[in-house]
Amino acid sequence: MSTTTVAHDEVHHDHPSGIMRWLTTTNHKDIGTMYLTFSLVMFLVGGAMVLGIRAELFQPGLQLMNPDFYNQLIGVHALIMIFAALMPAATGFANWMIPLQIGAPDMALPRLNNWGFWLLPPSAILLTLPFTLALFGIGDGAIATGWTFYPPLSVQGGIGVDFAIFAVHLLGVSSVMGSINIIVTLFNMRAPGMTLMKMPMFAWGWLITAFLLVATIPVLAGAVTMLLTDRHFGTHFFDAAGGGDPIMFQHLFWFFGHPEVYILLLPVWGFIPQILQTFSRKPMYGYKAQVYSLWAIGALAVVVWAHHFFTAGMPVPALLYFMYSTMAISLPLAVLFFCWIKTMWKGSMTFETPMLFAVGWIILFGIGGLTGLVLADVAADAQYHNSYFVVAHFHYTLFAGGIMGIMAGVYYWLPKMTGNMYDETLGKWHFWLTAISFNLTFIPQFFVGLAGMPRRIPDYALQFAEFNMISSIAAFALGLSQLLFVYVIIKCVKGGKKATDKVWEGAEGLEWTLPSPPPYHSFTEQPVIK
Amino acid sequence: MEPLDNTDSLKPKTKAELESANAKLAKKMVWVAAGSLLFAFALVPLYDVLCSITGLNGKTNNEALTLTKAKVDTSRNITVQFTSAVMPGLGWNFYPKQASITLHPGKIETVLFEAKNITGQVVVGQAIPSVTPGIASVYLKKVECFCFVNQSLKPGETKVMPLRFFIDPALPKDVSEMTLSYSFFEATKK
Structure with missing residues (x-):
């Protein structure tokens, strides 16, 4: 700890303290912390919204809210979880850990970094403000189209749609800036001797994510801009009466939307192998195979989009192409799964909280991936499209595959970031509560989906009542378990057993050579990699 | 690498x-x-x-084709079904006068649609076609259609509107049935 204090004092020259420190900071650790904090807050906001949804679905019939408000909750829940919880969490880790992992003093473009973060709070406000405005009789609430903005509904919608469009613009600018920063950092700032093929896997995951973001976020920005001009300036991009085509929006949206799925997951695929190797105490298996698989998935991600709307109507050859190309993604993904499992194989495994999350993540994300193969089948999709089967599938990929992965990362790096060990017992409790209640929430949704319950509807047939009741009770357990997560984090930030530099016995990588917590300015002299 | x-x-x-x-x-x-x-x-x-x-979006040609001498293929019978929809905001009744017809590829046929304005104002509408299966839309050729221009109906007015079309004999062999749907949209200048 003494080295930390010295290093900290030495460089503690001209940055302001208090609120101005956070507003003006260009330090990658500060910005990373802000991203992660913002993400945690928005995770709770988005979670609170979905508890409203599950409360309404506790019983058939309409009890708590009108259908329009229900639709608003559905749409804003998804937008917040995707853009304001999952993406900022991954960016927060990137800011904190990429410079430490590649031996760089900071991110390449620190001012851009600050700007990228401070666009997020305004966009979160834009997304949620219409709820409040509606209370004062202004407008009719938030966007009620679901997160996908499909016209004609989104062209007919109220001011909530405009707010959401501008929020998406800001979020898009923010993530493109963050991505450019990461790409430049990874190409120009690696320590001498660290070739690309010696980069940590997390850096690889993020590099591909960043390329996907730069290539596809502008397409989303373009699509919602067309929506805006259709709404207010008399254009007919998506208006059939004026010669436009609403189906075109689905193509534009999912050209962004499918790569977005991998944007959310690739950073996690990066650090999960690092966690597995740490707690298996043996080197990562198949580093090259993993890197190539990540590239293959990144490339396939942009050519499979239309599997999201097989039922919207398209020629049979197109259906077949999108089906086969979608299924082809399972090949590189299977390579990754084998590498993850082989990394653990015959290792000296221990099951601290990050490892519990990582191993649970492999199983649950695996279920998410396999159920995706069912939906990729054109013939099966005709039955399961827009059913609760889809809802359960993408929560296995995005809650288990995304958020539980992020949680593994939080427990893995929290001692490094704060200098204190978190409460291991509570951490394990958090894992088991989350894993069990998550499964109890979503397994019943597979069943009701197979039986034909449609998604995005506040009411349902009596035959689905029992499963929905189980799902709702488990969802509340899942939500409340996350308060434990918040408590563990706060407790760890405030104090606890001091963490060693290496933190974990099997930890490998540059970040573990620094003190815990690392000094405010680290690697001002770049280490040399042999 | x-x-x-x-x-x-x-x-x-x-x-x-x-x-x-x-x-x-x-x-x-x-x-x-x-x-x-x-x-x-x-x-x-x-x-x-x-x-x-x-034919991805099922759209047909939106301007009249100049009539060419297409060879009638009497060896095939194609059934064309008609459906109609009135979009929200348009106070019309609108339906095809015949549910379907069967014709030989290359032969020009005329079918009728009827629209009635049930509001108290002059209303302008625009019909948008869509053909299923999508691939057939490329081969459904229109010579004359009420959908090429806006249609204006006075209060209570009823109008019978013709559609003259033929099926291109190059239509793929596996298509023997298609559905032509018209959706009428409100197009009154506000």
């Missing part, structure tokens, strides 16, 4: 070099982002071209 592995010697060494290299690469990435924004808008005409070739 060998070329990638040897980039070390190319990496900037001094602080000034690093900053200019960073700015350069960042600018390149901004161009990539700008390029993909442009690409999004370029997809709009691209989509129209793709649709007119593949």
